[in-house]
Amino acid sequence: MFRRLEENNTLAGGGYVVHNNEQRFIRGQALLTGVQDLSEIVLRREADGSPILLRDVAETQIAPMTRQGAVTRDGRGEAVTGLVMMLIGENSREVVEAVKERLETLKKALPDGVTIEITYDRAALIGRTLKTVVTNLIEGGGLVILVLLVMLGSFRAGLITALAIPLSMLFATNLMLATGVTASLMSLGAIDFGLIVDSSVIMIENCLMRLGHNDGSKSRLDIIRDAAIEVRKPTMFGELIIAIVYLPILALQGTEGKLFRPMALTVLFALFGSLVLSMTFMPALASIALPKHIDEKDVWLVRIIKRIYEPLVTRSIRHPLVTTLIAVSVFVTSLPIGYHLGAEFMPRLEEGDLLIEAVRLPTASLEDSIEMSTRIEKELLAFPEVRTVFCKTGRPEIANDVMGVHQTDVWVLLKPHHDWPKHKPRDELIGEMSEVLNSRVPGVAFGFTQPIEMRVDELVAGVKADVAVLLYGDDMTVLGQKAKEIERVLREIPGAVDVKADYQANLSTLRIEPKRDALARYGVDAARVMNVVSSLGGREVGVIFEGRSRFPILVRIPEEWRRNQSRLEQLPVAESGGKPIPLSELATLTLEETPPSVEHESLRRRTFISANVRGRDVASFVEEAQRTVAAKVSLSPGYELRWGGDFENLLSASRRLLLITPVVLLLIFLLLHMTFHSARLGLLIFLAVPMAASGGVFALAARGMPFSIAAGVGFIALFGVAVLNGLVWVSSAEQLRQSGNALSVVTRTTALSRLRPVLMTALVASLGFLPMALSNSDGAEMQRPLATVVIGGLVTSTLLTSLVVPAIYPWFVPKGTATDA
Known part of the structure; x- marks a missing residue:
């Protein structure tokens, strides 16, 4: 046939x-x-x-193919879904918009009663996160401009300095376009207009101060030129230090590299534009636009601050040892706090939708799974926060995701937060849904995640969860037993939710194995027996064309024969002497239990146990889980455990940060040494780094945030910003000292004269990040740790520059050059 x-x-x-x-x-x-x-x-x-x-x-008829999947929606029954796959390197927003345009064209050709509706749209999340970024940038820019206008005491000076913001961003966006960096949450999420205007602030502030002290002996152009030259070196090296700390971020690999490389490039482009503008455009514009007559008095806000600051800095200078001990105690106190912060790979981005993985026993049928998914949809639609629910069970004919009919992805699309009856955290909503589903839909294991988060987790470790325990070995029975043991242990650990072993039960399998002696006796090839086996499911023997459509021709044994093993045994395979030879004569039919699937990695069999973490950080959870599993689960030789998922990303990124951070610190110190040709002065400014790190740790602890790679990048960025104020302060002090002034005069004079630029650079940098640190809108989760670290670190590093550096500056003056009266 x-x-x-x-x-x-x-x-x-x-x-x-x-x-x-x-x-x-x-x-x-x-x-x-x-x-x-x-x-x-x-x-x-x-x-x-x-x-x-x-x-x-044979009976010839048109019949459906064997189904391996189905889609249901909103408890109304089955539907048909399509999935748009984006090519690597394409812009997701542009692709989504092009697809929507094409769908509008397709709708015109649909028959009556058939509609196309977009269920999940990634562009909606992109739009919401970009709105968050733009809002934070506008608010941060507004705060920075307000500080400039108030602190500089001159509307013109504030306006000139503020021009650095749009011009630097214009410079950066042109370079982004040239290098293919798109505007996104990550590429624009670390832009701080305060950092961008820092060099211009120093330049314009010094021009104002010199013009205010002009006694008429020099022309206006000469004063502005000398003022620009005076701060040219610290300004240039300060911007270079900030830029250099971002360079090693470009060395990050894997997921963290894809996330943070665009951010580092965008910041570098903006800083480069800012540096060029501060050296060229700002002095030129200052010579034209600054007021001709400038009052030497400080603005009212600086005068108030100085009244408080002057007695404090005087005491610090008189008691340098006490001041140093206080600074050291602050740093030492931060060490145990930092150790107990906990850690996670990245803050969880609130996508606005949920994805629930529902898993039944491998023996479940597609028909039962459809009934189960309809039940789940009805239960979830009872929540007022839910807009629509659809379930994808199994896999389509063209499979982009390998799933059995016992596995269902439940897509829960939520309403906007302002349409919810009352505000509630995401974890609270998940907890309520989990309680309802587990109590009303028995026999199903549920795991809660988000659409994009699930796909990232699955690509990293092949598991749709925060943590994956990967178990390697040879015997599938042993792997299954040990997986269940580990599952029981993980369930006991605080913070563990949605814990389940992949290997839950075996499948009943009918194994048909040819009898070699019988084949030889009858002169029949094993391929004849295998032809019968393939015909049970349907053996494809050709294709029928109808226009562009193709329909396979299948030869299939009737269903009543497939269901009954005794009838299967009577199926004729060949003939001998004019008599048919039944299948039972040529093969052994055995009903046995087999694993539902056998996964391999690095040429070894594996299974996994997955778990999500709620209410604590991933790092501390895995640390406790590793100890507990090692104590309670014994593995035979040849079996191995590996921990994957988000934790694996965290380890990989942390190791790379451990390599990058010393390089960053070394580069900072080398630039400081190049600036002053003195290791002692370079070390004095470098003290801002540990003090800034302390502030970052305190800020994370105060807000209950664990350490994450976003926070780690924030620390790297903070180190560059922290030394800028110290650099400006020491440069001014060295100019006074080299003019022959006594050290006591130098420290006091510099402390008071440099207070305004120190406060301004710290305020514009921290206030530029303030909207990011306080924002609760979509996408702010990724920005919050970075902004929190920078703001907290700037507080402590500014206190160091204002109080500690003046007190200990005489200790670090190069030997043989100090003078005092």
Whole structure:
């Protein structure tokens, strides 16, 4: 039958012939066109010449393919879904918009009663996160400009300095376009307008101060030129230090590299534009636009601050040892606090939707899974926060995701937060849903995640969860037993939710194995037996074309024979002496238990236990889980445990940060040494780094945030910003000291004269990040740790520059050059 079907459904080419000097191509076409053609195929002829047709021995009909998946929605029954796959390197927002335009065209060609509706749209999340970024940038820019106008005491000076913001961003966006960096939550999420205007603030502030002290002996242009040259070196090296600390971020690999490289590039582009503007545009514009007559008095806010600051700095200078001990105690106190912060890979981005993984026993049928998914949808739609629910069970014919019919992805699309009856945290909503589903839908294991988060987790470790315990070995029975033991242990650990072992139960499998001796006795090949086996599910023997559509031709044993093992055994496989040989004569049929799937990694069998973490950080959870599993679960030789998921990303990124951070610190110190040609002065400014780190740790602890890679990048950025004020302060002090002033005069004079630029640079940098640190809108979770670290670190580093550096500066003056009176 297989052979006759294949031989009667063919095409052939016969080349061409020349007729009247023209080519005539020859094509042979013996394609089947439908059920009637199939029924008339001659299988063989009897001795009397009568043909045996296909219809004489088989029923020919149009039937559905064996289904491996289904989609249901909102408890109303089955639906059809389509998935748009984006090519690597494309812009997701542009692709989504192009798809929407194409869908509008397709809707016009749909038959009556058929509609296309977009269920999940990633562009909505992109739009919300970009709105958060833009809002934070506008608010941060507004705060920075307000500080400039108030602290500089001159509307013109504040406006000139504020121009650095749009011009630097214009510079950065042009370079982003040239290098293919798109505007996104991560690329724009670390832009701080305070950092961008720092160099311009120092330049314009010094011009104002010198113009205010002008006694008429120099022309206006000469004063501005000298003021620009005076701060040129610390300004340039300060910007270079801030820029250099971002360079090692470009060395991050994997997921963290894809997240933070665009951010580092955007900041570097903006800083480069800011540096160029501060050296060229700002002095030129200052010479034109600054007021001709400037009052030497400080603005009212600086005068108030100085009244408080002057006695404090005087005491610090008189008691340098006490001041140093206080600073050291602050740093030492931060060490145990930092150790107990906990850690996670990245803050969880609130996507606005949920994805629930529902898993039944591997023996579940597709029909039962459809009934279960409909029940789940009805239960979830009872929540007022839910907009729509659809379930994808199993896999489609063109599988982009390998899933069995016992596995269902439940997509829960939520309403906007302002439409909820009352505000509640995401974890609270998940807890309520979990309680309802576990109590009302028995026999199903549920795991809660988010659409994009699930896909990232699955790509990293092949598991749709925060933590994956990967168990390697050879014996699937042992792997299954140990997986269940580990599952029980993990359930006891605080913070563990949605814990489940992948290997839950075996499948009942009918194994058909040829008898070699019987095959030899009857002279039958094993392939004949395997043809019968393949016919149980459907053996494809050709294709029927209807226009552009293609329909496979399948030979399948009738269902009543497939269901009954005793009838299966009687299936004829071949004949001998004119008598049929049944399957039971040529093969052994054994009903046995087999694993539902066998996964491999690095040429080894593996299974996994997955868990989500709520109410605590991932690092401390895994640390406790590793200790507990090691104590309670014993593994035989040849079996190995590995911890994956988000924790694996955290380890990889942390190791790279441990390599990058010393490089960053070394580069900072080398630049400081190059600035002053003195290791002692470089070390004095470098003290801002540990003090800034202390402030970052205190800020994270105060807000209950664990350490994350976003916070780690914040610390790296903070180190560059922290030394800028110290650099400006020491540069001014060195100019006074080299002019022959006594050290006591130098420290006091510099402390008071540099208070305004120190406060301004710290305020604009911290206030520029303030909206990011306080924002609760979509996408702010990724910005919050970074902004929190920078703001907290700037507080302590500014106190160091204002109080500690003046007190200990005489200790670090290069030997043989100090003077005092």
